[in-house]
Amino acid sequence: MAEPSSRFKDRIALITGGSRGIGRAIAVALASQGAPTVVNYLDDETGAERTVDDITTAGGQGVAVQADVRSADGAARLVSEAERLFGHPVHILVNNAGVIPNSAGWEAERSETLTDAFLTNAAAAVFCAQACVPGMRKAGWGRIVNISSIYGHHASPAVLSYSMSKAALDAVTKALAVDLGPAGITVNSVAPGNIDTAMTRRAGEDYISYIEQRTPVGRLGTVDEVTDAVLMLCDVPFISGATLYVDGALSLAS
């Protein structure tokens, strides 16, 4: 077992959607830097337990908790379970859970896909913050990092429900950053470009080749590169209300 570093020692971390992909990498990184970490998942218990195993191997402390963060009740139950398990308020909340609904273009978007994207990708961050912030206020220290997307900022008619919901998430970041700054709580977004995860691979090899060609650095990003941005935002107290692009300059390329 590895020796954990102490960068986030005794800071309780909660990662929504930690059963795979970006959420797993963030959970393992925070835990291996000393943060007792709650790994939330929706359906994939096996994946969440694998994340916990990876945390243990890295010398950290982690526990998996099932909850559907699309409702205020689900988020409240998750946070109170996290606080019960570790005996302290949650200090670091990473709103990572996300869906990219199958879409046949904006004209075919249905109420169900729009609503599901909005609840999972944007409203869940509000519900989790509502549940975590009272404890962060008491602690006088908190970090909220929302995983948004460059597609919340760039015209994306093919995935409108996703794009709309990620733009809403960045609006949440700005509003909460202003409101929570005086309490010692920073709120930021990390907006990845195309990262090599199951979500991206589902789009197919043709799409991936197209993105690799369009991305100035010539490849997909890695989950570790997104994780490094999250850790930096958890570290620096004067960065708040920011959206940090982690996209290999894709959003700047014509």
Ligand code: NDP
């Ligand atoms: P994955 O599809 O691999 O994982 C999504 C995670 O979200 C899973 O752990 C899933 O849990 C969880 N989840 C989904 N719905 C809920 C819910 N209602 N309650 C709790 N958990 C839920 O995604 P990625 O790792 O690729 O992406 C992670 C985040 O990064 C997302 O917000 C995504 O939009 C964003 N992002 C990803 C990019 C990419 O290229 N991959 C690019 C830009 C942004 P379970 O497995 O249990 O269902």
